[in-house]
Amino acid sequence: MASSVVLVNGLPGSGKSTLARALAAELDVPLLSKSLVKAGIVGSTPHMGLPGAIYGALAMDVVWALAGRSDEPPIVDSLWIRSRDLGFVQEGLRRAGSPHVVEVWCDVDPAVAQARALSSRDRLRTRERFAREWDSLVDDAGPLGIGDLLEVPSLEPVDAADVARAVRALLR
Numbered sequence: 001m002a003s004s005v006v007l008v009n010g011l012p013g014s015g016k017s018t019l020a021r022a023l024a025a026e027l028d029v030p031l032l033s034k035s036l037v038k039a040g041i042v043g044s045t046p047h048m049g050l051p052g053a054i055y056g057a058l059a060m061d062v063v064w065a066l067a068g069r070s071d072e073p074p075i076v077d078s079l080w081i082r083s084r085d086l087g088f089v090q091e092g093l094r095r096a097g098s099p100h101v102v103e104v105w106c107d108v109d110p111a112v113a114q115a116r117a118l119s120s121r122d123r124l125r126t127r128e129r130f131a132r133e134w135d136s137l138v139d140d141a142g143p144l145g146i147g148d149l150l151e152v153p154s155l156e157p158v159d160a161a162d163v164a165r166a167v168r169a170l171l172r
Helices: 016-027 034-044 052-069 082-095 110-120 124-140 160-170
Strands: 004-010 031-033 075-077 100-107 148-153
Touching: 004 016, 016 031, 016 075, 016 100, 016 160, 031 034, 031 052, 034 052, 034 075, 052 082, 082 124, 100 160, 110 124, 148 160
Parallel strands: 004 075, 004 100, 031 075, 100 148
Antiparallel strands: none
16 A cells, blocks of 8 residues: 555646646556546446436545555545545545545636636536536635645646656655
């Protein structure tokens, strides 16, 4: 089990998944992405009419199990809202062996993040629901407040090598 885990967190459209991929490559460590695991689960099961949150919870169960088996500090990519997700993250970390946490918060203007995120939504219904929920998401968004925090401005392209150096300095 790795002694540390790197959580890459931020609003949808903040660049967190792009940064997570680049960090995993720079640090030569595993990338565990909730959205990729969720897509694999949804794509491999028949439609059962379950709420999306069920698939998200299943995906995170897989992510935490893999994090606990990683020899290197994995990069874990997801959106976590402190008021909603802190207990789930703490339990996932416990199941992963209670590693030291480095949280990378992708800091971007919410209006920019919203425009980016809406442009990537592929179904009208998803875009409409996302737009309705945006204000409450922004109000609740922020770092989880566990472990070491590295805030990364992500309005402009991020230099992953610089961020990797900063993360490396925080890893145990």
